Amino acid sequence: MTTPGRIEMITGPMFSGKSEELIRRLKRARIARQRVACYKPDIDLRYHRTAIASHSEQTHDATTVATTAHLKAELWPRMDEVDVIGIDEVQFFDEAILALAVELVHQGKRIVMAGLDTTFAAEPFGPVPDLMAIADEVTKLSAVCMTCGAPAIHTQRLGQSQELVVVGAAGLYEARCRAHFRPFLDEHSSEQLDLPAI
Numbered sequence: 026m027t028t029p030g031r032i033e034m035i036t037g038p039m040f041s042g043k044s045e046e047l048i049r050r051l052k053r054a055r056i057a058r059q060r061v062a063c064y065k066p067d068i069d070l071r072y073h074r075t076a077i078a079s080h081s082e083q084t085h086d087a088t089t090v091a092t093t094a095h096l097k098a099e100l101w102p103r104m105d106e107v108d109v110i111g112i113d114e115v116q117f118f119d120e121a122i123l124a125l126a127v128e129l130v131h132q133g134k135r136i137v138m139a140g141l142d143t144t145f146a147a148e149p150f151g152p153v154p155d156l157m158a159i160a161d162e163v164t165k166l167s168a169v170c171m172t173c174g175a176p177a178i179h180t181q182r183l184g185q186s187q188e189l190v191v192v193g194a195a196g197l198y199e200a201r202c203r204a205h206f207r208p209f210l211d212e213h214s215s216e217q218l219d220l221p222a223i
């Protein structure tokens with residue numbers, strides 16, 4: 026019988042260092058001579074098509090896939106050559122990612138996933154809450170609140186769009202603590218918040 030693997034979830038708001046932490050773990054696995062395959066959804070093409078990237082400009086090679094089925098089709102032919110599977114921006118995958126993670130862990134693989142726990146409206150994001158529930162280990166990171174410098178658990182969208190997915194980073198989103206998070210206001214102007222200037 027194959028020894029079961031391990032499911033690791035790295036979560037938190039935007040700018041909390043999820044991609045950095047994923048890249049760090051994958052690089053360490055490679056130092057340990059483990060064979061790594063990394064994936065990301067094709068919704069996030071901000072920086073590279075063939076790599077995941079952090080806001081601090083660290084990168085790791087990755088394959089872009091459209092769906093869980095696409096990821097599986099890409100991975101299956103080389104399953105015997107892969108020990109560790111990394112997935113970034115996992116919140117954008119469909120619910121089938123759960124069954125795939127379970128299937129992979131029973132085949133002895135280590136699966137390290139990073140993704141947003143909540144949307145800009147502070148609601149649980151896609152499959153992430155369920156992945157947190159089935160993981161062996163959950164790492165919940167915080168960012169720095171751009172208003173006061175406290176630990177930030179929220180992703181503040183700047184501007185009026187109510188669409189769930191508006192891909193981007195600086196200028197479109199900001200990390201905020203509970204006190205300074207305003208899900209449904211246009212936050213281009215901090216005066217609206219009646220906050221002390223910093």
Ligand code: ADP
Nearest residue numbers: 039040041042043044045079080081168169200
């Ligand atoms: P995530 O994948 O969670 O969005 P990244 O790993 O891409 O985060 O980026 C983390 C890096 O972003 C930090 O190391 C820091 O250099 C930078 N950064 C920019 N804004 C913030 C912020 N508000 N809080 C923390 N880090 C920030």
Ligand code: MG
Nearest residue numbers: 043044078079
């Ligand atoms: Mg990231």
